[in-house]
Amino acid sequence: MNSSATSVRVLVTGAAGQVGRALQATVPGGVVIHAMPSTALDITDAAAVHSTIDRLCPDVIINAAAYTAVDRAESEPELAYRVNRDGAANLAMAGNRQGARIIHISTDYVFDGKQDEPYAPDATCHPIGVYGASKRAGEMAVLEHGGAGATVVRTSWVHSSTGTNFVRTMLRLMAERTELRVVDDQVGRPTWAGGLAEALWAMALRPASVDIAHWADEGVTTWHGLAEATLEGALECGLLTRRIEVHAIPTAEFPTRAPRPRSSVLDISSAKAVFGREPAHWRDTLSLMLEELCRAA
Numbered sequence: 001m002n003s004s005a006t007s008v009r010v011l012v013t014g015a016a017g018q019v020g021r022a023l024q025a026t027v028p029g030g031v032v033i034h035a036m037p038s039t040a041l042d043i044t045d046a047a048a049v050h051s052t053i054d055r056l057c058p059d060v061i062i063n064a065a066a067y068t069a070v071d072r073a074e075s076e077p078e079l080a081y082r083v084n085r086d087g088a089a090n091l092a093m094a095g096n097r098q099g100a101r102i103i104h105i106s107t108d109y110v111f112d113g114k115q116d117e118p119y120a121p122d123a124t125c126h127p128i129g130v131y132g133a134s135k136r137a138g139e140m141a142v143l144e145h146g147g148a149g150a151t152v153v154r155t156s157w158v159h160s161s162t163g164t165n166f167v168r169t170m171l172r173l174m175a176e177r178t179e180l181r182v183v184d185d186q187v188g189r190p191t192w193a194g195g196l197a198e199a200l201w202a203m204a205l206r207p208a209s210v211d212i213a214h215w216a217d218e219g220v221t222t223w224h225g226l227a228e229a230t231l232e233g234a235l236e237c238g239l240l241t242r243r244i245e246v247h248a249i250p251t252a253e254f255p256t257r258a259p260r261p262r263s264s265v266l267d268i269s270s271a272k273a274v275f276g277r278e279p280a281h282w283r284d285t286l287s288l289m290l291e292e293l294c295r296a297a
Contacts, residue, residue, distance in 0.1 A: 007032045010204060011058040011100075013043055013091065014065030018163040019105060022197035023062060028205065034058065038065060043087030046094075053094040060204045061095045061102045063088060063142075066135070070109070071257040073130040080134040088138035092146035101149035103204060104142040107135045108156035108188060108216075113261020120267040121154070121212040129258040139212070149208040153200065156216045156266055157226070160193035161292035166223065170230045171293075174244055184224035184248035187263040189216035192285035194292075199275045206276060213274045214266040217282035224248040229283060233290045239297065 009032045014020045016037035024035050034056050041052055043065050053061070067073065067083040088104055095102045109132035110125040127133040139152045159167040167190075173180055199215045221229070227246050234240040251260065272278050 008060065008205065009056065009058045010034070010060045010062060011036065011053065011056055012062045012064060013041060014038065014063065015040075017064055017066070018158055018160040018165060018193045019064040019196060019200075021162050022160055022193040023064065023200060026194065026197045026201060028201050031201070031205075043090055044082045046090045049090040050094045050097075053091075053098050053100065057098060058095070058100045061091055061100050062200055062204060063091050063102060063104045066105070068131070070129065070131045070260075073134065074257045077130045077134070080130050081137060084131075084134035085137035085141055089141035089145055092142045092144075092150060096145060096147040096150075101151075101208060102142060102146045103151050103153060103200060104138065104146070105200075106139050106152050106154045107132065108154060108264035108266055109261060110136040110139065110154065111261055111264055113186075113263045116263065118265040118267035119214075121210070121214050121270070123267075128261065131258060143211055151203065151208055151210065152212045153203070154212070154214050154266060155191050155196055156264055157188045157190040158193050158196065159190060159286070159289060161289055161296065166226065167230050167286070167289065170227050171234055171239060174231060174234065174240055177244060179245040179247060180227065181247045181249045181254065182224040182227045183251050183254050184222045185250050185262065186260055187220055187222055188265055189218075189220055189268070190226050190282040190286065191216045192280075192282075192289050194288065195280055195285050199271075199277060199279075202275045202277055210270075210274055213271070214268050215271055215275060216266045216268055216279065217285050218268070218279045219282045220265050221282065226282075226286075229286055230290070233287055237290055237294045239290060239294055
């Protein structure tokens, strides 16, 4: 970082997304943030990326920009790779040229979900869909071009009070229907964008210590388990006024264009040492997210 500066200058890409918004809401003292949505900085435009980084001279780049439409990626692989691989490479190369450290957000979908134990940061990647493959390609591009301080942070099942995510989709459907059918044989760690953002800030302000890290909330559940917890929390805080039936079904009864990993549980045992903090339990952070929605209602 620039030792002559009194503040740490941080460029956040993908600023209109869930994590980008959460990063803006949790900026710590001593940080000057330049938050740029895709409408202000298209990371697939190499010339624009180099020009922006040359102008802003950030100390740290947090790349929260991504193509995240898992099913649509199967029919739009070129676009998925252009954003998730080429865009990430553009940021890594431009940042490295300016001496900026890059922190790149990735996903549990780089794994195939076939192993029973949690996936460690150094576990072998084997994505089973275009989205996961494009994100893995982005990881490799960042680590290749981003310099010694480049870090990939994998997370999973992100939700927040803004944007499109599983929890908000469940709330909408629960308000419209009398029953739902939700998959109960896919396992992972739900993660609140607010807690992830705080962890990313902690990492941004510490010296780089690893090239790949995992951050997700504590605890493991299924999509059905998360839906049930969402229903209970929403009833408790008044977001929903009536109970509905949430039926557990196998993946085979809910086919999707892109395959999903059966178990994408991330090993977060080293998170405390890497981020300087401990993940909260997903049930607690879900309550915080629902409380945000209640206050905004």
